Amino acid sequence: MANFPSDGMDVNTEINTSGFGTCPLPISDHDTVQLGHGSGGQMSRELIQDLFVWAFGNPLLDDLQDSVVLPAVASDLAFSTDSFVVDPIFFPGGNIGNLAVNGTVNDVAMSGATPRYLSIGMILEEGFSLVDLKRIVESIRDAAAIASVQIVTGDTKVVDKGKGDKVFINTTGIGVFEQPVRPRPDRIRVGDHVLISGTLADHGMTILSKREGLQFEMPIASDSAALNHLIARMLDVGGEGVRALRDPTRGGVAAALNEFAETAGVGIELEEGSIPILPAVRGACEFLGIDPLHVANEGKLIAVVAPEVSEAVLSAMKSDTLGAHAVRIGTVTSQTAGMVTMRTGIGGQRIVDMLVGEQLPRIC
Amino acid sequence: MANFPSDGMDVNTEINTSGFGTCPLPISDHDTVQLGHGSGGQMSRELIQDLFVWAFGNPLLDDLQDSVVLPAVASDLAFSTDSFVVDPIFFPGGNIGNLAVNGTVNDVAMSGATPRYLSIGMILEEGFSLVDLKRIVESIRDAAAIASVQIVTGDTKVVDKGKGDKVFINTTGIGVFEQPVRPRPDRIRVGDHVLISGTLADHGMTILSKREGLQFEMPIASDSAALNHLIARMLDVGGEGVRALRDPTRGGVAAALNEFAETAGVGIELEEGSIPILPAVRGACEFLGIDPLHVANEGKLIAVVAPEVSEAVLSAMKSDTLGAHAVRIGTVTSQTAGMVTMRTGIGGQRIVDMLVGEQLPRIC
Numbered sequence: 014m015a016n017f018p019s020d021g022m023d024v025n026t027e028i029n030t031s032g033f034g035t036c037p038l039p040i041s042d043h044d045t046v047q048l049g050h051g052s053g054g055q056m057s058r059e060l061i062q063d064l065f066v067w068a069f070g071n072p073l074l075d076d077l078q079d080s081v082v083l084p085a086v087a088s089d090l091a092f093s094t095d096s097f098v099v100d101p102i103f104f105p106g107g108n109i110g111n112l113a114v115n116g117t118v119n120d121v122a123m124s125g126a127t128p129r130y131l132s133i134g135m136i137l138e139e140g141f142s143l144v145d146l147k148r149i150v151e152s153i154r155d156a157a158a159i160a161s162v163q164i165v166t167g168d169t170k171v172v173d174k175g176k177g178d179k180v181f182i183n184t185t186g187i188g189v190f191e192q193p194v195r196p197r198p199d200r201i202r203v204g205d206h207v208l209i210s211g212t213l214a215d216h217g218m219t220i221l222s223k224r225e226g227l228q229f230e231m232p233i234a235s236d237s238a239a240l241n242h243l244i245a246r247m248l249d250v251g252g253e254g255v256r257a258l259r260d261p262t263r264g265g266v267a268a269a270l271n272e273f274a275e276t277a278g279v280g281i282e283l284e285e286g287s288i289p290i291l292p293a294v295r296g297a298c299e300f301l302g303i304d305p306l307h308v309a310n311e312g313k314l315i316a317v318v319a320p321e322v323s324e325a326v327l328s329a330m331k332s333d334t335l336g337a338h339a340v341r342i343g344t345v346t347s348q349t350a351g352m353v354t355m356r357t358g359i360g361g362q363r364i365v366d367m368l369v370g371e372q373l374p375r376i377c
Numbered sequence: 378m379a380n381f382p383s384d385g386m387d388v389n390t391e392i393n394t395s396g397f398g399t400c401p402l403p404i405s406d407h408d409t410v411q412l413g414h415g416s417g418g419q420m421s422r423e424l425i426q427d428l429f430v431w432a433f434g435n436p437l438l439d440d441l442q443d444s445v446v447l448p449a450v451a452s453d454l455a456f457s458t459d460s461f462v463v464d465p466i467f468f469p470g471g472n473i474g475n476l477a478v479n480g481t482v483n484d485v486a487m488s489g490a491t492p493r494y495l496s497i498g499m500i501l502e503e504g505f506s507l508v509d510l511k512r513i514v515e516s517i518r519d520a521a522a523i524a525s526v527q528i529v530t531g532d533t534k535v536v537d538k539g540k541g542d543k544v545f546i547n548t549t550g551i552g553v554f555e556q557p558v559r560p561r562p563d564r565i566r567v568g569d570h571v572l573i574s575g576t577l578a579d580h581g582m583t584i585l586s587k588r589e590g591l592q593f594e595m596p597i598a599s600d601s602a603a604l605n606h607l608i609a610r611m612l613d614v615g616g617e618g619v620r621a622l623r624d625p626t627r628g629g630v631a632a633a634l635n636e637f638a639e640t641a642g643v644g645i646e647l648e649e650g651s652i653p654i655l656p657a658v659r660g661a662c663e664f665l666g667i668d669p670l671h672v673a674n675e676g677k678l679i680a681v682v683a684p685e686v687s688e689a690v691l692s693a694m695k696s697d698t699l700g701a702h703a704v705r706i707g708t709v710t711s712q713t714a715g716m717v718t719m720r721t722g723i724g725g726q727r728i729v730d731m732l733v734g735e736q737l738p739r740i741c
Contacts, residue, residue, distance in 0.1 A: 054627075055732070080488045094531065124443070132456065134498075167458065173738060
């Protein structure tokens with residue numbers, strides 16, 4: 014541990030799988046998770062050492078104590094947890110593994126913090142394919158490398174067949190503040206601009222289509238991605254003018270903006286014509302009668318920014334692959350405080366409400 | 378948040394439920410978890426605000442952002458995660474809620490850190506009783522108060538009926554180092570004493586008996602408890618002489634000591650006659666043909682200590698309710714390096730091995 018640099022700067026920022034060699038856990042096509050893999054005995058140790066440590070290994074994780082000791086940091090900490098139960102576990106654009114990494118990385122990053130450490134807690138169902146588990150573990154490793162976070166501790170439990178569903182993953186993240194800005198919805202002011210980093214509803218409609226076996230003319234895929242590097246660019250140019258950030262996951266853009274409006278005591282007015290939606294996703298939403306504003310995204314962010322930095326932040330977003338289609342979609346107003354409204358294409362105005370219950374279960 | 382003291386000293390150290398008032402979520406006997414409770418919409422918000430925030434509320438949690446901002450601390454951090462899938466969820470001596478708090482508190486504390494913050498991630502099964510959920514939430518609150526930790530962030534997911542099992546809970550904890558000692562198994566030396574804080578196998582045999590519907594003459598109960606205050610007493614008097622600490626959960630004392638012996642490259646010799654086991658638990662183990670050394674404990678610790686502080690540490694342990702039956706059970710030797718052996722009552726010696734697979738699934 015003495016050799017571990019506390020600045021975290023040597024963490025890979027691109028995928029590098031060449032150094033991992035062959036997984037030492039011999040897995041054949043029909044091998045499955047057994048109850049013994051969660052026992053705390055030798056089968057557990059083999060799974061941990063030969064699969065998880067092989068994939069995630071770093072000086073902190075390799076220590077394998079009940080808790081990991083992280084080097085002191087001078088700043089406040091951001092701390093966030095999320096459990097992932099998405100069904101299906103593999104889908105166009107990702108799987109439950111990289112979704113779990115990206116989801117918590119994004120939750121940490123929305124506070125203005127730099128995500129640094131993740132824990133991984135897996136609940137496996139007896140009988141789950143070890144080949145699939147290995148694919149998921151590799152996706153976790155790759156997603157962590159892209160997001161520049163280290164997986165430093167973990168836990169594995171196994172439940173009997175029929176008492177879980179293949180795999181559930183909890184990720185909990187710690188971030189540090191490398192810059193002074195703390196985006197928060199209570200910093201939103203009347204006149205601010207509402208930006209979005211790209212197209213809406215890609216993740217949710219992909220999951221729904223895959224689950225229901227729907228085929229569309231143009232393929233659609235989840236947008237699951239880690240947004241922390243994009244946010245760093247935005248904060249660089251926008252500084253304190255970046256008022257609030259949110260990744261519109263469950264509940265979609267509608268839920269995120271309603272929370273903003275309520276917290277800040279302001280109105281938010283969207284321009285329907287400006288909201289970016291891929292034609293195939295729009296078609297799927299129309300076909301199924303679903304409002305894309307209510308659908309989960311997993312690689313998009315909403316930013317509320319001061320008007321004087323709006324152009325610069327938008328340019329910074331567009332310079333990042335994950336913000337290439339960033340656009341302004343609305344304005345913060347003093348009217349209709351606590352509510353989100355939308356100017357429609359035909360000149361009307363409608364209220365954008367939160368859903369009461371469930372539209373798409375197990376979306377993430 | 379400005380008013381939140383960063384030293385955490387005002388956290389309750391005893392149960393105080395009088396200040397909580399009535400749960401604002403109206404729950405009748407037949408109310409159950411719905412998919413909508415995990416949607417991110419209004420049902421989710423009600424569950425979070427009216428049950429979780431009501432029970433756990435504190436200035437950090439109340440903020441309800443995607444991640445919580447924790448005040449800077451000067452020390453290294455301890456970080457640990459654990460998912461709990463125990464079956465049954467209610468058992469003599471506890472339930473999945475306080476087990477989940479105590480388990481992660483203990484994992485953090487075994488590194489010598491003071492547990493301070495917890496996240497809670499719940500995976501609920503559609504149809505799970507809201508009355509039972511409320512009982513579990515109240516147990517989480519009470520266990521956190523006893524352990525002097527704050528629940529600062531959380532997440533709730535709902536899976537469709539038959540795809541989970543009532544409730545799974547992930548807890549992830551952060552601790553800070555308030556004293557310089559870092560107990561670790563690689564600090565163990567030949568001649569050290571092996572202490573245990575109390576009787577073995579209470580938790581595991583309680584779960585097994587409850588699950589199998591076994592009745593014994595004397596009732597048995599789980600030992601689930603937070604050991605951080607006990608450890609603070611031990612470190613106060615033992616200092617650097619406290620070489621290593623471990624809570625022998627899954628895999629029991631046998632797995633914990635085998636890991637110690639292997640990591641430190643030493644032998645560990647136990648005295649069978651000194652190992653404390655309640656008569657009722659011993660009877661249950663004999664009846665079922667189970668070695669109590671392999672059974673999970675949830676409120677016990679093993680300490681390896683230098684011989685010169687052994688008496689003082691043992692006294693400190695006995696002065697705490699949770700260590701009242703603490704006793705020395707063995708010695709670290711230079712023989713049989715990497716192995717754990719036991720001197721039996723009749724003068725023989727046997728190897729104490731780790732189990733390969735599963736003895737008792739879903740014990741925690």
